[in-house]
Amino acid sequence: MSESVTIALDAMGGDNAPHIVVAGANIARRRFPNVRFLLFGDREEIEPRVAKQRGLAEFVEIHHTAEQVAADDKPSQVLRNGRTTSMWLAIDSVKHGNSSGVVSAGNTGALMAMAMFQWRNLPGINRPAIASFFPTLRGETVMLDLGANIACDASNLVQFAVMGEVYARTILGIEDPTLGLLNVGEEDTKGNEALKTAADTIRGLDFPGEFVGFVEGDDIPTGAVDVVVTDGFTGNVALKTAEGTAKLINGFVREAFRNSFWAKIGYVFAKHSLDKLRSRSDPRRYNGAMFLGLNGICVKSHGGTDAVGFATAIGVALDMIEYGGNELIAEQIARLNLDEAGGAT
Amino acid sequence: MSESVTIALDAMGGDNAPHIVVAGANIARRRFPNVRFLLFGDREEIEPRVAKQRGLAEFVEIHHTAEQVAADDKPSQVLRNGRTTSMWLAIDSVKHGNSSGVVSAGNTGALMAMAMFQWRNLPGINRPAIASFFPTLRGETVMLDLGANIACDASNLVQFAVMGEVYARTILGIEDPTLGLLNVGEEDTKGNEALKTAADTIRGLDFPGEFVGFVEGDDIPTGAVDVVVTDGFTGNVALKTAEGTAKLINGFVREAFRNSFWAKIGYVFAKHSLDKLRSRSDPRRYNGAMFLGLNGICVKSHGGTDAVGFATAIGVALDMIEYGGNELIAEQIARLNLDEAGGAT
Numbered sequence: 001m002s003e004s005v006t007i008a009l010d011a012m013g014g015d016n017a018p019h020i021v022v023a024g025a026n027i028a029r030r031r032f033p034n035v036r037f038l039l040f041g042d043r044e045e046i047e048p049r050v051a052k053q054r055g056l057a058e059f060v061e062i063h064h065t066a067e068q069v070a071a072d073d074k075p076s077q078v079l080r081n082g083r084t085t086s087m088w089l090a091i092d093s094v095k096h097g098n099s100s101g102v103v104s105a106g107n108t109g110a111l112m113a114m115a116m117f118q119w120r121n122l123p124g125i126n127r128p129a130i131a132s133f134f135p136t137l138r139g140e141t142v143m144l145d146l147g148a149n150i151a152c153d154a155s156n157l158v159q160f161a162v163m164g165e166v167y168a169r170t171i172l173g174i175e176d177p178t179l180g181l182l183n184v185g186e187e188d189t190k191g192n193e194a195l196k197t198a199a200d201t202i203r204g205l206d207f208p209g210e211f212v213g214f215v216e217g218d219d220i221p222t223g224a225v226d227v228v229v230t231d232g233f234t235g236n237v238a239l240k241t242a243e244g245t246a247k248l249i250n251g252f253v254r255e256a257f258r259n260s261f262w263a264k265i266g267y268v269f270a271k272h273s274l275d276k277l278r279s280r281s282d283p284r285r286y287n288g289a290m291f292l293g294l295n296g297i298c299v300k301s302h303g304g305t306d307a308v309g310f311a312t313a314i315g316v317a318l319d320m321i322e323y324g325g326n327e328l329i330a331e332q333i334a335r336l337n338l339d340e341a342g343g344a345t
Numbered sequence: 346m347s348e349s350v351t352i353a354l355d356a357m358g359g360d361n362a363p364h365i366v367v368a369g370a371n372i373a374r375r376r377f378p379n380v381r382f383l384l385f386g387d388r389e390e391i392e393p394r395v396a397k398q399r400g401l402a403e404f405v406e407i408h409h410t411a412e413q414v415a416a417d418d419k420p421s422q423v424l425r426n427g428r429t430t431s432m433w434l435a436i437d438s439v440k441h442g443n444s445s446g447v448v449s450a451g452n453t454g455a456l457m458a459m460a461m462f463q464w465r466n467l468p469g470i471n472r473p474a475i476a477s478f479f480p481t482l483r484g485e486t487v488m489l490d491l492g493a494n495i496a497c498d499a500s501n502l503v504q505f506a507v508m509g510e511v512y513a514r515t516i517l518g519i520e521d522p523t524l525g526l527l528n529v530g531e532e533d534t535k536g537n538e539a540l541k542t543a544a545d546t547i548r549g550l551d552f553p554g555e556f557v558g559f560v561e562g563d564d565i566p567t568g569a570v571d572v573v574v575t576d577g578f579t580g581n582v583a584l585k586t587a588e589g590t591a592k593l594i595n596g597f598v599r600e601a602f603r604n605s606f607w608a609k610i611g612y613v614f615a616k617h618s619l620d621k622l623r624s625r626s627d628p629r630r631y632n633g634a635m636f637l638g639l640n641g642i643c644v645k646s647h648g649g650t651d652a653v654g655f656a657t658a659i660g661v662a663l664d665m666i667e668y669g670g671n672e673l674i675a676e677q678i679a680r681l682n683l684d685e686a687g688g689a690t
Contacts, residue, residue: 217586241562241563241587253598274608
């Protein structure tokens with residue numbers, strides 16, 4: 001991008017804030033030229049950390065607040081009492097045109113509630129969704145919703161499909177992405193009424209995506225489709241199950257190399273290949289869940305990530321801004337006229 | 346077990362029937378003394394295969410039928426028209442006291458529908474559930490429901506918890522098993538009303554299980570609890586996602602050892618350790634999903650398993666029979682008086 005882009009960072013969100021936020025900003029500044037940051041949080045904590053990051057100071061502006069959202073604050077609480085928190089003020093800066101997007105590693109529920117409250121939904125979107133991409137056998141797959149909506153009706157799922165298609169096409173650069181609806185079987189008769197109605201509606205959509213129908217849990221890791229559409233309950237469980245299983249097996253493999261003398265020798269020879277494998281599925285490379293369907297760009301970083309991972313989340317926000325993802329979603333939703341297509345209930 | 350136990354096998358169910366069923370029976374016969382089999386299916390196909398398995402013939406009795414349930418038959422169809430199929434007749438043999446349990450690698454939906462229709466539910470059980478155990482970081486975990494019920498109310502989940510506790514205690518031999526309800530967060534405020542009501546009810550149960558509250562997707566592979574309780578939609582997606590992810594990463598690791606000369610050398614040294622690791626998570630060791638809550642013992646084998654895996658599924662049925670699992674569930678349900686405890690809706 002040629003012009004300067006300003007990103008608002010909730011400097012106090014996440015397990016290792018503000019350190020990883022500040023260090024992550026410095027990595028992102030070198031990786032993505034022309035980015036500037038508004039850092040919201042405790043000036044006394046942030047300022048010395050900025051000073052330690054060589055070259056960062058001239059790219060950031062600190063906006064002091066002593067308040068922050070805690071990890072266990074309820075969304076309803078923070079909407080009432082959290083309007084001087086770093087999270088609220090970061091979102092507010094987008095609303096007032098002082099920044100083009102927000103990144104936070106803080107409380108997900110609070111972040112979504114505040115962003116919905118301040119920005120409202122894009123026209124035609126009933127409920128925003130949380131979307132993320134992750135490595136699969138074939139490349140990268142987008143899944144949504146990952147937890148914004150416990151229960152979803154058919155119209156929600158149809159809108160998620162439209163948003164997910166735009167996201168995969170613009171951010172991952174996949175032409176004519178394939179989409180699947182997550183279900184317990186591939187047959188048309190499987191699943192509840194919302195899934196069946198959503199499948200019928202998506203099948204009838206005239207959009208660049210190619211809808212393949214229902215997919216199952218094991219289609220997620222293989223990357224059978226570019227976009228997996230599901231409700232927030234199932235998506236959240238599936239993503240955490242996949243991440244947990246990957247972590248567990250990687251741990252088993254590491255352990256296998258430690259439990260005998262010969263295995264340790266073997267590790268020395270295989271180290272280079274194994275390191276490449278590890279790097280491929282490094283969760284820091286896939287950090288940054290996008291809140292899709294809002295009148296603004298908001299990216300949620302994993303709370304436990306490090307500076308490298310936080311920089312990746314900043315990159316997700318920058319991509320969405322550069323490619324005009326929200327504008328494309330709004331256009332697509334308007335063009336498809338989902339109400340008449342039976343997408344809304 | 347000292348007395349002889351007879352198991353009915355649907356010899357025609359699964360991708361590789363009847364071969365793996367017959368070969369699996371012979372492995373099971375050597376592994377579990379005093380077991381006998383009724384083989385239901387096409388005599389012409391079964392008989393020569395039995396003859397090839399040394400020593401098996403005297404332990405089996407073939408019940409001929411030319412009919413079988415196809416993988417894509419709908420449950421409603423087979424209930425009407427499938428009463429001469431190998432699956433139906435195997436289930437029927439339990440009803441008439443000719444066998445003590447059924448194992449089939451065939452169509453899951455048809456198997457559940459036929460078993461429910463012929464046997465009915467255990468007293469106090471509104472809906473049966475599919476339960477299976479699998480390897481985790483800590484050992485083995487039971488999860489249910491894995492797909493029998495797309496939607497579950499609070500009373501279903503409470504009954505699943507009671508059944509899962511008995512299953513883990515008797516079959517896995519875990520004293521005072523820990524239980525968790527699968528949710529999108531551990532806080533009491535997370536999830537839908539059915540989950541919250543079920544959590545309150547289970548917390549109040551006076552039973553040997555220790556209910557820890559809500560667990561998340563990544564708690565499944567770590568084995569955070571001995572029993573994971575969930576609805577059939579989420580359970581099915583979670584199990585398939587975990588299995589698919591495990592398979593994918595094991596594939597990546599194998600690939601990593603092939604993609605350079607040095608890695609291949611390393612593999613030679615590490616082979617023994619890696620083989621042990623693979624054996625630990627060998628899906629054939631965890632084959633056999635139990636249908637809990639029925640007036641009879643029915644185990645569903647993976648359709649694509651081999652003879653070793655099918656023998657494991659037979660072992661699951663034998664354990665349930667030997668330990669009187671169904672009687673223990675019925676006693677526990679009667680003792681807990683779930684209706685008064687608010688478990689039924």
